[in-house]
Amino acid sequence: MRRLGLTAGDALVAVAVAGAVGLSWGWVVGDSGTARIARVHPGDGEVREIRLDADAEYRIGGPLGETRLTVRDGRLRFASSPCSARICMNAGWLEQAGAVQACLPNRITVELVDTDGRFDSMVH
């Protein structure tokens, strides 16, 4: 180090700064989510986020009328919807990250957010 003109103090500073850079990269590229949430996409309306850690009922408006979503024990289901096909209701409880269900006639899509960031999209 003397040949490079650096002292022990210089080396200590360099190590400390390099360590800070490394930690900051980890913060940026690592997982950031902690709570489990569902994201509700109501047609042309604003996306709404629902927490799954509190039992509740939600009413979401669509072109055919009101869709009701039920959250219980960390899971979500379509409790009722004005469509006649009832595909959304028949799907039952959504509980795994990445699960997606829609009421197409009422233009409402619900996805359980993959807060661990494991998947970018789902084939179904």
Add this chain to the structure above:
Amino acid sequence: MRAPPRTRRLTAALLATAALGACEREPAEPRTTRSYALGTTVELVTWGLDRQAAGEAEAAVTAVLADADARWDGWDADSDLGALNRALACSGRAEAGAGLGPVLERARALGIASGGGFDPTLGHVVALWGFHREEAIPSEPPSAEAIAERLPRGPLAGRFEVHGDEVAVTDPNVRFDLGGFAKGLAVAAARDRLHALGVDAAIVNAGGDLCAWGRPGRRPWRIAIRQARGTGPLASLELPEATCVFSSGDYERYFEADGERYHHVLDPATGRPTRGVAAVTVIHPDPGLADAAATALMVAGPDDWLAVASALGIRTAMLVETSGRVRLTPAMARRVRFEAEDVATVVEGDG
């Protein structure tokens, strides 16, 4: 005590370097937006685009898919295909919209190559079952007599002719339905449009069938494959290369009557829903082929799926039986990772 000047200069230089590194740091998360088209939800996942570019990409995908609907939705009376079907019902010969003839010819070629498992002329039988209607799911099956009356006869190769922009049908039971193919064409068009816009990394997912290209940063795209009985992931895979993943299944549009499940994937030979297969997943860079193949492999079933896959040039595929057992080609077995527990698998075929 104040640090010597040389130490202060070194410290400042290192901190400046760290700050520059932070500025160049790439976005951590892809951006996902959703819309409705092709009778389903459409998901666009992009990475590395600023807000304006992302908005332009979304608008482009919406426009392309609306155009696809206007051309190939056989259940829309105002679409090119809807108008053709209506005209053919009257006279048996009609002008097709621009580009529609080659699409029908390609669909027929895929149908022939699949041994008839994919069939673009089955529209009347599809209408009998009613699964094409977005607002309603049927509650009982049509009669065997009604199906037999409307099932196209003779080999697929001879059911219609295309001469330039004119289409002629030889069987009045022919009604064109491009379900199982049109979505692949539409996703291909959206992908091509985004390429033209310079979007280097994205996923276009239309109702669960997707094409992906590029990478979100340094890692590949990570895709989940849904369980056939349940809403969570059965398996996952990474897509380091540009390709498409399409599926067909018995679990999204179906009804149950007298303990039997009736779903929307019909066997062209019988006019009735396929049996024994809950889902098929195909990986191939050609989305039109992948779409038709996913349907054809469901029709082929566990006994014939490998032969049909080979005939279509599909090497990477997975078939889930209604029992839950999963059959994979060797190429698929090398790619897929199972996320669900206790999955019975068998790897079969060459490669």
